[in-house]
Amino acid sequence: MLDKHGIARRIARQLRDGYYVNLGIGIPTLVANYIPEGMQVVLQSENGLLGMGPFPWEGEEDPDLINAGKQTITTLPGSSFFDSALSFGMIRAGKVDLTVLGAMEVSDRGDIANWKIPGKMVKGMGGAMDLVASARNIIVAMQHTNKAGESKLLPECTLPLTGQSCVKQVVSELGFFDIDPRGFVLRERAPGVSVEEIVTKTAGRLVVEGEIPEMHLD
């Protein structure tokens, strides 16, 4: 089984040199820690920055320089600033190669719910609806089951949707899945996880073809 760092490491293996990538808050943010050595990946922050660098050294925080999670950050050689309309313009135009998001639920058609739980205080969707509606490739990093052990990979999302038919891949603590018209297609098992466990814990349509290899993280 993967911990959150393991999920991030597996997603980092999907990166390619020259990719422009938008990482959501939570596990997706950790992907930045596992960009392979020698590979150049440009991180987009949707409040208006390409080329997001690491957190500043203590004492060098700049209140005018934050990421979409409102954290103080830095720039890198090659960074650029722009307004929020241009930022979502480049997202809408499909210029961002990869978007990594968290989710509360994903359906076997690629629907995603990650912004609202009825009965709880609504905080808002921020840029999530724009990102999922337009990104060329969306990988979701998520927990496979909720605290009660119920699957979050579903035939149909029960929570209000963030976007429809948009998620292409899912990495959970149990495995790596493609989403195609047949549903969740199991590609890799997490270390120590059996196909049977994945079958038991996946409520949506699941396709298991042939031998499923165990995941490599590096």
Place this chain on the structure above:
Amino acid sequence: MNKVYPDARMATADIPHGATLMLGGFGLCGIPENCISALVDSGVRDLTCISNNAGVDDFGIGLLLQRRQVRKMISSYVGENAEFERQLLSGELEVELIPQGTLATRCLATGYGMPAIYTPAGVGTEVAEGKEVRRFGDKDYLLEIAFQADFALVKAWKGDTHGNLIFRATSRNLNPLMAMGGNITIAEVEELLPAGSIDPNQIHTPGIYVHRIFQGSGYEKRIEQRTVRKRQDTNST
């Protein structure tokens, strides 16, 4: 031409009860601190605020919420504000949540003189309820209407007496879009310069969009999430 006002109080003095305002900023980054303080002091109420966020309890738009000066918020994310939550749950405050890119682009459309935009954000979700859906190619888009705002309150780094503006780092965010979108745009700047002092190549917002400008003061620039790398102590192992 005289666009220069002495301070925030004078620049915002004619904002009436019930006005619709655009307020620049993302989180607490690049918010018009001086204008917000002037509105708190003036006591103007029943405001509709178009702003990406709603500040925190004791800063930014949170100051206006504390004093019940806001009737409606139009925002994309309002998660950092307990007073906001209380007023929303009690029904004192109306809120319209819209995707961030839609919010930004509805401001842009106003400044570009376009009545509406089509965007795929929100298709198939509750954001689409009651909106026209149109298919272009193999994809559906929502018709989203350009904003109308009586006043836009924006914060820039530098400005000149013609109203030309330059923004700094990610404090640019929605500021130039809202500057274009207000019927009357009021810009507060950290440094107000005589016309001719700024290289025209460097200007982000041309002064035609800016009706009033003033030299701001006392900027707090509060940080919401202070995240840092600790320096290694070279004396330790």
